[in-house]
Amino acid sequence: MRRIGNLTAILIFLLFAALCGADISFTASVDRTTISEGEQVQLTLTLEGSGISGAPQPELPPMPDWDILGSTSSSSTSISIVGTKMESRVTRNYIYALAPRKTGTLTIPSVKINVGGKLYSTQPIDIEVVKGAPSRQPSGVPGGGRQGGQGKAGEPKLSSEQVAGDKVFISAWASKKKAYLGEKITVEFWLYTRLNVAQLSISKEPKMTGFWVSPEFTAKTLDYQTKVINGIRYSAALLTRYSIYALTAGKKTIEPMELVGVVQLPPRDFFDFWGRTEQVTIRSRPVEIEILPLPEANKPADFTGAVGDFMISASLDKTEIKTNEAFTLRIEVKGSGNFNAIQEPKIELPKSFDKYESHAQEKGNAKVFEIVLMPREKGEFVIPPVSFSFFNPATEKYRTVSTNPIKINVLQGKELPAPPPGIYTGTKEEVQVVGKDIAYIKPNKTRLSGPSSFVWIDIYYFAVIPLEILALGLAFAVKRRRERLITDIAFARSSRAYSKAKSLLVQAKRESEPAKFYSAIYASLFGFIVDKLNLPSCSLLEDIICNLRERNFNEEFLSNLSSFFSRLEFARFAPRADEKVERNKVLKEASEILKILAKGLK
Structure with missing residues (x-):
């Protein structure tokens, strides 16, 4: 008996722990936010989570502006299996029919419920009660549903002058309504619906004239999530997301996106059991964005148009470097902003270093420049700090960041292959001072050759000289080209x-x-x-x-x-x-x- 009692206590403890740690949400929604005098509004309180089996029914607070005409409730359970773990989630809907006692802007107050010792509350909902027929409500923009009295961070918010009333609409949202030239702006297009929709296709892409557009996300299938806007519950799905960067200053417009599709309308009466379908065209609203020019004051000389917040670093791909062997200098610009405007920073190299073609690529939130270098002389060298300037829109100031200097100890490597015959490549060590301006040659007449050998030497001499001149010319041209590639x-x-x-x-x-x-x-x-x-x-x-x-x-x-x-x-x-x-x-x-x-x- 004692053992059974212990097991019972453990089970009660686990049940309580599961109840307290459950993912629970409590939201309120209405079927409409504008009604005429004498009409009703349907209030739905939704309690959802995996630990609400013992939760009480919510109690409505005093509502002096409303009469409660009736109520009902419904419950559903969904079961999902993730790996070897089975999860169940319960949804309870408490539905109330409310009638207004007067006209004007009336408020349905916040409703509270205690689940497992934790208090959850809904957001108040304003209802406009008018005399005569209710006016049509304009489309809204994305907003976050409320859970436990708090919205999800980072979601688009509904502006005060807009009210979600249409049953299907597209919302265009921009992360900034005022931005600097070249500053990153995120634009999203969302589909909001209270009806079943099918056969959706884009009939008109949103034009973004005056922007560099980089697509970040395009939905292949619509992944709906529940969102509540001004008390009305919608199924919302993200259609597309772009990162855009303004190319010129001034007022810009993101033009509407347009979809065509089929919606299933609700039944008109009892005999219209299945309802009907209708083809619709859905458009978003245009979005106005003001683009500010970059300030001219304190603009660094090496500024090339980068806007954002960045840092820069430099590294080598080798720890041991030898003469006549290539190695790679890696310059990484990391941060957030418009990487398209970032150009290769200017690098000052030792004179004995040859610079070859560089390669640039974007990797996540960084742009990497890989420059191939080759030292020709041994010794200790220093690559000076590499600077990079950008405009930070958050601080509204220009900033210059630099890498640390890189010390390089170049060891003696393999010698280059010997040049072709006839081309002399002397070194400095071969030139010595003998102490006299002229050293006379004392010929040995017994070693002089006859005139026949002179003919062949003469031919060889005149054949090699043009090749030497051509080789020197090519070497000079290559050197000039390399210098110009670096400076121009x-x-x-x-x-x-x-x-x-x-x-x-x-x-x-x-x-x-x-x-x-x-x-x-x-x-x-x-x-x-x-x-x-x-x-x-x-x-x-x-x-x-x-x-x-x-x-x-x-x-x-x-x-x-x-x-x-x-x-x-x-x-x-x-x-x-x-x-x-x-x-x-x-x-x-x-x-x-x-x-x-x-x-x-x-």
């Missing part, structure tokens, strides 16, 4: 533009996701033009077309180019059924456009 940014961008564009086309061919494929094509052509013309990477397409027109490109080509860029933008968000055929066609067309651009921008 415009020349470096122009020289590397074609290989960079071709590389992006090859990368696009390997991409399996349509959005990444079309983004790579866009970046290839757009990047080639701005690099050849030495324009900022955040230039507008209209400005680029004007620059190409000044370079005598014909109007037909410019019109086709502008149309091609528009097709790429649209295709990123609306892939076609014959996607494989279309991608091959786009890739071929992009290659032809690149050839024409390369020929005209020599």
Whole structure:
């Protein structure tokens, strides 16, 4: 008996612990927020969680503005199995019919319930009671449902002048309504519905003229979650999320997204048992954003347009470095902001170091530059700090960050292969002072050759001299080119533009996701033009077309180019059924456009 008593106590303790630690929510919603005098409003209190089996029924507080006409309740249980663990979740709905006692703005007060010793409460709900027919309520924007009196952090909030009343609508939300040029803005499009919807498709993409647009998320299937806006319960699903960066200052507009689909309408009366379906077009509202120019005061000389909050670091891929052996200097710019505007920082290198092609790529919240270097002399060297300047919109100030200096001890490595015959490569050690200006040669007549050998020496001499001159000229030209690539940014961008564009086309061919494929094509052509013309990477397409027109490109080509860029933008968000055929066609067309651009921008 004592053992049974102990087991009972343990079970009661575990049940109590499960009840106290359960994930419980308590929310209130109404079927509408505007009614006419004499109509009713339906209040639904929803208690949901895995430990509410012993929870009491909520008690309504005093409501002097309302008459309670009746009430009912319902309960449902869902069971899910995750691995070897089975979880059950209970949902209880307490439904009340309320009638207003007067007109005006009436409040349904907060309702409280005690579950397992913890108090949960709903949010108050305002109801507009008007004389005559109720007015139609405008569409809302995303808002967070309330649980235990607190909303989820980070969710979009409903503005005070907007009330959710439509049964199906799209909401456009922007993380900032005022931002600086080049500052990151997150834009989301949400579907809110109180009806069953099907066969949804995007009929019109949201245009974001004047922004660099980077798609972050596109829903393949709609993942609904419950949200309560001004007391009305909706099923909400995120459709798309973008990161956008303004290219010019001024007032900008994010134009509406448009969907078409089929909704199932509720029954009109008792005989309309199944209800009916109707095809609808759903549009979001435009979003206005004010873009502020970057301040001119205190702008660093090396500022190239980066906006955000960053840090910079430098490292080497080797701990032991030898002469005539390549190693990689890795510069990492890490943080949050517009990585597209970050260019390779200027690096001061020791004179005996040769710099080769660099490679840049984005990795998560960082942009990494990998620069291949090769030392020609042994000794101890220092790569000075590498600086990087950006504008921080949070502090509204420019900031310059730098890497630590890197000390390098270069050891003697393998010697380079011997030069071809006839090319002299003397060293400094071979030149010695003999103490006299002229040292006369005393020939030994017995060792002089006959005239026949002189002919062959003469031929060999005149054959080798031009090769020596050519080799010296090539070496001088290569050195000048390397120096110019380091000091002349415009020349470096122009020289590397074609290989960079071709590389992006090859990368696009390997991409399996349509959005990444079309983004790579866009970046290839757009990047080639701005690099050849030495324009900022955040230039507008209209400005680029004007620059190409000044370079005598014909109007037909410019019109086709502008149309091609528009097709790429649209295709990123609306892939076609014959996607494989279309991608091959786009890739071929992009290659032809690149050839024409390369020929005209020599």
